[in-house]
Amino acid sequence: MIAAPLAPHEQLQGRHFLDLADFHPAELRALLRLARELKSAPSLVARPLLRGRTLALLFEKPSLRTRVSFEVAITSLGGQALFATGGEMLVGTRETPEDAARVLSRYVDAVVIRTHEHEPLERFAAAAGVPVINGLSALAHPCQAFADVLTMEEHFGSLEGLRVVYLGDARNNVATSLAQAVVMLGGSMRFASPLSHRPREATLQQLAKLGARAGGRVRAFTDPVRALRGADVVYTDVWTSMGEEHLHERNAAMLLPYAVTERAFSFTAPHAVFMHCLPAHRGQEVEAGVIDGARSLVFDQAENRLHAQRALLVALITDGKGTSI
Numbered sequence: 001m002i003a004a005p006l007a008p009h010e011q012l013q014g015r016h017f018l019d020l021a022d023f024h025p026a027e028l029r030a031l032l033r034l035a036r037e038l039k040s041a042p043s044l045v046a047r048p049l050l051r052g053r054t055l056a057l058l059f060e061k062p063s064l065r066t067r068v069s070f071e072v073a074i075t076s077l078g079g080q081a082l083f084a085t086g087g088e089m090l091v092g093t094r095e096t097p098e099d100a101a102r103v104l105s106r107y108v109d110a111v112v113i114r115t116h117e118h119e120p121l122e123r124f125a126a127a128a129g130v131p132v133i134n135g136l137s138a139l140a141h142p143c144q145a146f147a148d149v150l151t152m153e154e155h156f157g158s159l160e161g162l163r164v165v166y167l168g169d170a171r172n173n174v175a176t177s178l179a180q181a182v183v184m185l186g187g188s189m190r191f192a193s194p195l196s197h198r199p200r201e202a203t204l205q206q207l208a209k210l211g212a213r214a215g216g217r218v219r220a221f222t223d224p225v226r227a228l229r230g231a232d233v234v235y236t237d238v239w240t241s242m243g244e245e246h247l248h249e250r251n252a253a254m255l256l257p258y259a260v261t262e263r264a265f266s267f268t269a270p271h272a273v274f275m276h277c278l279p280a281h282r283g284q285e286v287e288a289g290v291i292d293g294a295r296s297l298v299f300d301q302a303e304n305r306l307h308a309q310r311a312l313l314v315a316l317i318t319d320g321k322g323t324s325i
């Protein structure tokens with residue numbers, strides 16, 4: 001299937017991908033179209049759309065999915081990846097993020113950065129002459145959310161009116177980006193968490209504004225049962241994110257009522273599915289029977305990281321010649 005051409009405001013070449021709120025819903029829909037097109041047309045993927053292009057991955061935190069899916073995405077389209085972690089090339093320790101960005105922009109065609117803080121990423125992007133992609137920061141994980149809504153669209157056809165419930169640490173990076181993507185596409189996003197882990201007011205306000213354009217809605221609950229009523233998708237993530245390990249005991253105690261159990265699904269719509277960005281901890285945020293059961297989409301979701309990121313790289317690095325964009 002060949003997707004419709006991008007409208008002028010959907011031109012994505014040269015843009016950064018730091019936070020989904022920087023994008024118009026039409027741009028997110030265009031990326032989703034391209035991801036579906038690349039996924040459903042293996043012959044297109046076999047074409048070297050990124051021949052001779054180099055992607056640098058600079059990671060300050062561990063990764064399985066993000067690293068490997070980006071490396072496979074660019075190499076399968078004819079390009080190459082180089083990966084640096086540890087003390088090798090960290091952003092802002094040996095030199096300013098601005099200097100690192102100016103130098104790398106002379107060598108590579110795009111950069112994926114996984115950082116602790118979001119601010120050095122923004123400084124790096126502001127000085128970079130090539131697209132910079134957020135591969136997870138303390139605030140956002142937009143690549144994950146892009147793959148998540150691709151998975152929801154595949155399963156349900158559309159996000160319009162879809163009820164997505166996120167249980168657990170509702171102020172983390174994954175929760176924030178997921179909610180942005182859901183409301184931008186007209187879905188209804190519900191968070192269930194204790195007040196200590198409730199999204200910040202500014203985030204809720206931003207989500208309400210983002211959703212207003214597309215009919216998306218957002219609500220935060222403390223009672224998981226109220227949040228779960230009628231849910232189509234139940235989503236959770238680790239209770240303690242990377243870099244916050246000192247909060248592990250506190251989070252485990254406070255978030256226990258928000259674990260995704262078989263019982264939680266007795267309050268949802270009968271067809272409800274389970275999603276998790278992975279890595280997961282069975283017996284903590286999710287019961288083994290749920291994540292390993294028939295309603296779990298977690299491995300389709302993980303696979304879609306690859307398809308979504310192929311689309312992202314083609315859209316940000318190229319002018320779309322050779323594809324329908």
Ligand code: CP
Nearest residue numbers: 063064065066277278
């Ligand atoms: N979901 C995700 O980003 O996984 P990694 O931390 O393994 O990259």
Ligand code: NVA
Nearest residue numbers: 172174237241242278
């Ligand atoms: N919230 C998690 C996501 C891991 C993919 C973290 O930041 O560690």
